[in-house]
Amino acid sequence: MSPTTLRAAGSPLLMDPNSICRKTKRLAGRQAELCQTEPEIVSEVAKGARLGIRECQHQFRQSRWNCTIHKKYFGKILQQDIRETAFVYAITSAGVAYAVTQACSMGELLQCGCENTPSRTPTPHPPASGTQAAAWEWGGCGDDVEFGYDKSKQFMDTEKKKGQSDIKSLIDLHNNEAGRLMVKNYMRTECKCHGLSGSCAVKTCWRKMPHFREVGDRLLDRFNGAFKVMGSNNGKMLIPVGPSIKQPDKQDLVYSAESPDFCLANRRTGSPGTRGRACNGTAVDASACDLLCCGRGHREQTVSFQKNCHCRFHWCCVVQCKRCTVRKDLSLCV
Incomplete structure (x- = not known):
């Protein structure tokens, strides 16, 4: 595979x-x-x-x-x-x-x-919330x-x-x-206003999918x-x-x-285990070291990586950056 x-x-x-x-x-x-x-x-x-x-x-x-x-x-x-x-x-x-x-x-x-x-x-009232009613109609490009x-x-x-x-x-x-x-089932309604000086005398509305993060x-x-x-x-x-x-x-x-507990690697159950996973020593959620490491403990390790820094914009139109070494302390499950 x-x-x-x-x-x-x-x-x-x-x-x-x-x-x-x-x-x-x-x-x-x-x-x-x-x-x-x-x-x-x-x-x-x-x-x-x-x-x-x-x-x-x-x-x-x-x-x-x-x-x-x-x-x-x-x-x-x-x-x-x-x-x-x-x-x-x-x-x-x-x-x-x-x-x-x-x-x-x-x-x-x-x-x-x-x-x-x-x-x-259209329903008698505008589908989008607002303080002032406006005439509206379906239009735009709704998601099929x-x-x-x-x-x-x-x-x-x-x-x-x-x-x-x-x-x-x-x-x-x-x-x-x-x-x-x-x-x-969670389509949302988007509208665009039309009218002089942003008066929103008329609205055109269409249906869009929810953001996938919401899904x-x-x-x-x-x-x-x-x-x-x-x-x-x-x-x-x-x-x-x-x-x-x-x-x-x-x-x-x-x-x-x-479900298996997913603590240790096991091909039969499909568990990759949590050894080597980064955990949070102060968290109280699922990322807490005690939970994520299944009581096996964790070790501290400092890792280094490069990132852009001291970026400056030069007219026109270039952004120039330096490369800086950043060190970060991690807690890793043993």
Whole structure:
């Protein structure tokens, strides 16, 4: 498995568009069709996967499992039904929907463009907050999130074999949908004022996707409150574990197996361990040395690196900087 190609038994999480379509016979029918007829969309799928993984790494940067892509461990994570796998599937599915939708709005795809808004009737009140009411209408270039949603669903939700109803497929499909809905269900309204001297006599408004950091934040909340589930007797439904647990909704993340503690490197579980990770000796969150180092202790180390300094602007128009050596004290898990 190469560092740029991540494949799981369920949805393929692929970073390189050439790798995605290199062996289309291994792909499900809808995916193979996308590779053959719309390769430019496959390129956006790859961008979306990278966007999702970067957001995953940001959200878990201070945790024992930090979403690091390592060929020895990451594939094992994807093969399990733990919370971390749920987040990866959700954020990647969201990233694909986001990237394809954004490419539509930027005019980079022939198959789509701006959201089709003329059929939508304005509400009696302006959608954006303000102290003075103004006439407004839909216009501008809204994000066609439905197109991005559909393409993410087409590529990320692999077709199951006839009669197949295993719990992993159900869990992966549920988490894929949860990720897409975090983009689709939280569209925001942007408006531009028109009028003399900024009077805002008329507003033109359009719908935009939420910032992707917001998508990651919401999915992290769902990760922290994820539902443990098991398969129903007929294998076609997910049932929450516990007598008083409510049924998870479509935006909840679900899992069926407990996560390892991720303290030590373990190829079987996909744990890269925390040895050598930088920790915070004074923090009280997950980055605290006691927690991150799993009680093994930590050592202090001074590292040096170069950075720009003493920068000056020279008319016109050059910025000149010197290179300075900076030393930083780090606490590293042993």
